[in-house]
Amino acid sequence: MRPVSSLVILVFGLLFSIHADAQNPLPDLSVKELTRGKIQITWYSPERNCIQLAIQRSLDSNKNFRTIFSAQSPELMNNGFVDNKPPIGKAYYRIFYVQEGGSYFFTRAIMAETQPAPVVQVPFRPMEMPKDLTAIYLKKQLLFRLTKEEYNHFKDSVNKTKDVLHRIDASAVEWRPAPLPISRKDIVRIYQKDMLVAELGRKAYIQFSDSIKEYTNDTLFAIDPVRVQIHTFIPIARGFVFIYRNDSLLQKLDLFFYRRFKDSIATTTKDTLFAKDNNRVDIHPFLPRYMWRQSQYIFTNSKGYVTVILPLVNRHKYHIIFYEEDGSEVFRIKTVKESEFILDKTDFVHAGWFSFELFEDDKLKEKNKFFLSRE
Secondary structure, three states, rough: OHHHHHHHHHHHHHHHHHHHHHHHOOOOEEEEEEOOOEEEEEOOOOOOOEEEEEEEEEEOOOOEEEEEEEEOOOOOOOOEEEOOOOOOOOEEEEEEEEEOOOOEEEEOOOOEOOOOOOOOOOOOOOOOOOEEEEEEEEEEEEEEEHHHHHHHHHHHHHHOOEEEEEEEEOEEEEOOOOOOOOOOOOOOEEEEEEEEEEEEEEEHHHHHHHHHHHHHHOOOEEOOOOOEEOOOOOOOOOEEEEEEOOOOEEEEEEEHHHHHEEEEEEEHHHEEEEOOOEEEEEEEEEOOOOOOOOOOOEEEOOOEEEEEEOOOOOOEEEEEEEEOOOOOOEEHHHHHHHEEEEEEEEHHOOOEEEEEEEOOOOOEEEEEEEEEEOO
């Protein structure tokens, strides 16, 4: 009996060893949607001998897992990771980890579902139009601008069809063409501004389109598969450009010389040109920002007193005139005898900005200002 019992014990020991390996403790994995479009993966790992740990993701729960994150400190018991770019819909996450000695394991796969981000509808805003024009839009794209008379004509022609004109605002209208019957889908309608100018079969339209491209500079804009808008090319007439500044005419230039003038303005100055129409351009001179710098001769010190420093007072004759902000004189010092002195605040009556003129040998040496603060 002893040999049999020994064999039983040996077999039981082997089975227990295999079972223990199969039941190796795995990290406790948690997967949840943190916010819309972000998946949080956290885990608790009691195994201190973990030397490598990676998060893997798959679109199914069986295969095609790919590593999306490798932990810098795999030995930590508690850790986490946020997937900022999860696929829309269902995704499966698991942990792959390696222990000392080379043993590696996978956790069970956990599914997380990400909802698509809501589509933000940006309200359509038509372009601003002059009061005497109406803009016609098709699928939020500007087709043409019509005068009051042209718009009435266009509206009358639309009323004869099943098309709809939807008023966007006082100066904009959306054109909603009605679907054509099947019997008319082999016909292409050609529009020019507010008028239907032709109805062509498919073969005839191809010939018409080729002739437009080959013999003209006009363009064809497809409104839908059976409607086409023809945009007539308008050449710029050779003439003159008038350069204005503050409503004053500065120059009258031929178009050829205007191009040179425009290039010179752009490359050699900081001025800007604003085109009001094809023949008038306003020039806006660049005005640099004024940067005030405190005088090194007359200024307010850290205690708020007006200080005068003239190191060469023994070599030159100085006198100073002080002014209010409006230019009226406050007082003057006809002769400066000391190289450094402080003026009494009562000499200036009030706080605020004051300007001065410093003369050296009866010549203006500096014109500047200073701020006198309150007590």
